[in-house]
Amino acid sequence: MRIAQVPPLYEAVPPRLYGGTERVVAHLTDALVDLGHEVTLFASAEAKTKADLVVVRDQAIRLDPAPLKSDLAAHIAMLAEVRRRADEFDVIHFHTDMIHFPLFEDMAEKTLTTLHGRLDLKDLPGVYRRWPQFPLVSISDSQRAPLPFANWAGTVLHGMCAGIYEYHPKSEGYLAFLGRISPEKGPERAIAIAKRMGRRLKIAAKVDAADREYFHTVVEPLLDHPLVEFVGEIGDAEKSAFLGGADALLFPIAWPEPFGLVMIEAMACGTPVIAYQWGSVPEVIEEGVTGFIVDDEDEAVEALRRLPDLSRQAVRERFEIRFSAHAMARRYEDLYARLDEAARPPRLTLAQSA
Amino acid sequence: MRIAQVPPLYEAVPPRLYGGTERVVAHLTDALVDLGHEVTLFASAEAKTKADLVVVRDQAIRLDPAPLKSDLAAHIAMLAEVRRRADEFDVIHFHTDMIHFPLFEDMAEKTLTTLHGRLDLKDLPGVYRRWPQFPLVSISDSQRAPLPFANWAGTVLHGMCAGIYEYHPKSEGYLAFLGRISPEKGPERAIAIAKRMGRRLKIAAKVDAADREYFHTVVEPLLDHPLVEFVGEIGDAEKSAFLGGADALLFPIAWPEPFGLVMIEAMACGTPVIAYQWGSVPEVIEEGVTGFIVDDEDEAVEALRRLPDLSRQAVRERFEIRFSAHAMARRYEDLYARLDEAARPPRLTLAQSA
Numbered sequence: 001m002r003i004a005q006v007p008p009l010y011e012a013v014p015p016r017l018y019g020g021t022e023r024v025v026a027h028l029t030d031a032l033v034d035l036g037h038e039v040t041l042f043a044s045a046e047a048k049t050k051a052d053l054v055v056v057r058d059q060a061i062r063l064d065p066a067p068l069k070s071d072l073a074a075h076i077a078m079l080a081e082v083r084r085r086a087d088e089f090d091v092i093h094f095h096t097d098m099i100h101f102p103l104f105e106d107m108a109e110k111t112l113t114t115l116h117g118r119l120d121l122k123d124l125p126g127v128y129r130r131w132p133q134f135p136l137v138s139i140s141d142s143q144r145a146p147l148p149f150a151n152w153a154g155t156v157l158h159g160m161c162a163g164i165y166e167y168h169p170k171s172e173g174y175l176a177f178l179g180r181i182s183p184e185k186g187p188e189r190a191i192a193i194a195k196r197m198g199r200r201l202k203i204a205a206k207v208d209a210a211d212r213e214y215f216h217t218v219v220e221p222l223l224d225h226p227l228v229e230f231v232g233e234i235g236d237a238e239k240s241a242f243l244g245g246a247d248a249l250l251f252p253i254a255w256p257e258p259f260g261l262v263m264i265e266a267m268a269c270g271t272p273v274i275a276y277q278w279g280s281v282p283e284v285i286e287e288g289v290t291g292f293i294v295d296d297e298d299e300a301v302e303a304l305r306r307l308p309d310l311s312r313q314a315v316r317e318r319f320e321i322r323f324s325a326h327a328m329a330r331r332y333e334d335l336y337a338r339l340d341e342a343a344r345p346p347r348l349t350l351a352q353s354a
Numbered sequence: 355m356r357i358a359q360v361p362p363l364y365e366a367v368p369p370r371l372y373g374g375t376e377r378v379v380a381h382l383t384d385a386l387v388d389l390g391h392e393v394t395l396f397a398s399a400e401a402k403t404k405a406d407l408v409v410v411r412d413q414a415i416r417l418d419p420a421p422l423k424s425d426l427a428a429h430i431a432m433l434a435e436v437r438r439r440a441d442e443f444d445v446i447h448f449h450t451d452m453i454h455f456p457l458f459e460d461m462a463e464k465t466l467t468t469l470h471g472r473l474d475l476k477d478l479p480g481v482y483r484r485w486p487q488f489p490l491v492s493i494s495d496s497q498r499a500p501l502p503f504a505n506w507a508g509t510v511l512h513g514m515c516a517g518i519y520e521y522h523p524k525s526e527g528y529l530a531f532l533g534r535i536s537p538e539k540g541p542e543r544a545i546a547i548a549k550r551m552g553r554r555l556k557i558a559a560k561v562d563a564a565d566r567e568y569f570h571t572v573v574e575p576l577l578d579h580p581l582v583e584f585v586g587e588i589g590d591a592e593k594s595a596f597l598g599g600a601d602a603l604l605f606p607i608a609w610p611e612p613f614g615l616v617m618i619e620a621m622a623c624g625t626p627v628i629a630y631q632w633g634s635v636p637e638v639i640e641e642g643v644t645g646f647i648v649d650d651e652d653e654a655v656e657a658l659r660r661l662p663d664l665s666r667q668a669v670r671e672r673f674e675i676r677f678s679a680h681a682m683a684r685r686y687e688d689l690y691a692r693l694d695e696a697a698r699p700p701r702l703t704l705a706q707s708a
Contacts (some may be wrong), residue, residue, distance in 0.1 A: 057477075063477075066476045067472055067473045067478060068472070069475055069476040069477055070425075070475045070476070070477040070478060071477075071575065072451070072453060072479065073451075073452060073475065073476040073477035073478050073481045074451070074480075076452060076453070076455070076456065076481055076651050077477065077484060079456075079482035080456075080481075080484045080485075096429060097426070097427075098426070099426060099428060099430070100436075101430070102430065102433075102456035102457040103456040118422070120422055121422045121423055121424045121427065122420045122422060122423040122424070123411075123423055123424040123425075123427035123428040123431065124424060126428075127427045127430055127431050127434075130431060130434045133433075146418035152421050283407075
């Protein structure tokens with residue numbers, strides 16, 4: 001099929017450091033090319049891709065040092081270019097929330113829109129009610145809860161290219177926390193759990209400007225402890241070693257996480273996940289196989305005791321089956337085919353036309 | 355005429371404190387009603403207007419305490435509602451930058467779009483080149499400089515309802531600075547000018563989160579001086595007294611100000627303006643009548659010496675002629691009529707059809 005991929009323009013595709021949406025689109029795009037599709041990626045110039053690249057901005061917005069820029073104008077200009085070339089594609093796959101709806105109304109049936117963010121925002125129901133013709137994809141079933149009436153075509157769990165994560169058959173005796181430092185990600189809970197068990201904890205985390213006060217008042221005072229090591233922000237190159245060396249990833253969230261990429265990144269390294277039961281967690285973690293799902297600190301401590309029951313090899317295997325980029329691309333392929341089927345005029349058989 | 359006014363949804367219409375665009379739209383809307391037009395205002399529920407109000411959000415986005423909301427979704431939903439009712443209007447007047455372009459392509463000829471912000475942003479030329487069919491209004495000629503190729507229908511300088519500002523025939527012996535505390539507004543230059551002349555300076559200003567560091571490091575150390583009084587943020591009710599009591603408003607900007615509402619608010623009170631020559635300033639200030647246009651501190655000091663040459667009554671008169679809401683509404687009326695004329699099928703006379 002001829003497929004267009006349209007990610008947002010905030011980060012490079014794939015991102016240099018953080019940035020979930022652009023990372024998933026990068027892996028999906030390459031996997032679709034590997035499956036034999038003709039894929040076109042609309043992105044900023046830094047993109048690294050196996051697909052045909054259409055450069056729609058000289059650089060990603062967040063990497064661009066220009067002081068005066070317009071997110072909205074950049075995205076609208078990109079979408080106008082996609083529309084100008086729409087005839088070249090069988091399917092146009094958007095990852096841009098709802099901003100493309102007004103421009104693609106007359107061809108909604110050949111679009112697919114994956115929603116990557118949380119959906120419990122006040123202004124969203126009005127928009128998804130007004131444009132019910134756009135088929136939507138959720139990245140977990142739980143993500144859909146605030147918009148049950150929307151035009152859901154399917155759920156496709158994220159996948160990542162297996163090759164960039166190294167499987168670690170043996171861990172090195174520490175627990176890992178990886179993510180933004182923010183109340184919803186729960187770093188202080190990870191620290192409490194590690195201390196109760198007397199286990200080492202390594203924290204690799206970015207501190208956004210918005211979370212700096214929380215970091216200084218809540219988290220920083222807890223870091224001065226012999227069991228806790230704060231390693232700062234890490235890039236893709238260091239992730240495998242950091243996650244693969246851990247006995248387990250702690251994911252003590254307290255918000256409706258739409259997916260949680262770091263869980264599958266840990267699994268790719270063979271590292272099980274101990275996660276709080278919120279959002280996508282029960283759909284991503286297979287209890288007693290790839291990790292444990294817990295409700296509080298006591299249960300997390302109990303889960304840590306049961307860690308030796310899990311096989312790191314089984315964790316990696318489950319990643320490959322469920323969360324490789326190939327697996328994700330296969331699921332999207334099914335959805336694209338269904339769109340294509342629905343768009344084609346029905347073929348009349350002799351019996352029907354008689 | 356049947357006219358729709360479509361301001362952004364960030365602030366109330368009119369705003370409770372700051373917010374230029376929503377304030378201008380509020381005054382324009384009422385003045386158009388006074389001129390006998392059938393006006394419909396699309397806005398959040400707090401709006402106070404003489405027009406028919408279509409409520410498109412329960413409250414303005416910045417006043418809304420809900421932690422999870424989407425600016426983009428709120429605006430797109432509003433625009434969809436405007437489009438649903440588009441047949442009810444002869445002219446639809448947008449104040450929403452370019453976000454409505456995709457939704458109103460098929461009726462661009464009956465829309466007018468006033469651009470309220472600075473236009474030297476990196477991503478704008480691409481958008482205004484792609485949608486050349488939308489007639490645009492600049493709020494000063496100088497504002498157009500970065501987009502000379504755009505489809506400019508005219509320049510309409512802002513106006514304000516004369517009734518809400520009280521004319522002060524006598525001032526009270528101080529200089530005034532009113533605006534955001536930010537490097538581009540130049541509060542430190544205002545302080546330097548006042549100190550050189552040994553004149554009292556009152557500063558009424560808002561400090562945004564983004565400008566707090568600049569305030570603490572650059573401005574705050576200068577405030578501890580017997581000539582300088584910092585009165586904080588003031589509302590509409592206090593503005594007349596604050597501006598009307600001043601010998602002059604100092605407007606020592608250093609950026610391409612697209613308009614600068616505070617200049618005409620001062621004039622409405624009879625207070626002349628000493629402004630640095632940037633952006634709209636030469637179009638708003640009449641040199642030697644409503645104030646002085648200067649290039650540096652020396653010239654500002656010289657202008658202060660010449661202040662007694664100016665007549666406060668003449669300043670107020672020039673405001674009424676050039677910057678009342680009525681004057682602004684008349685200018686927009688002309689532009690609406692031209693749109694309407696252009697949209698109507700040409701009438702064939704006998705001579706032409708023969």
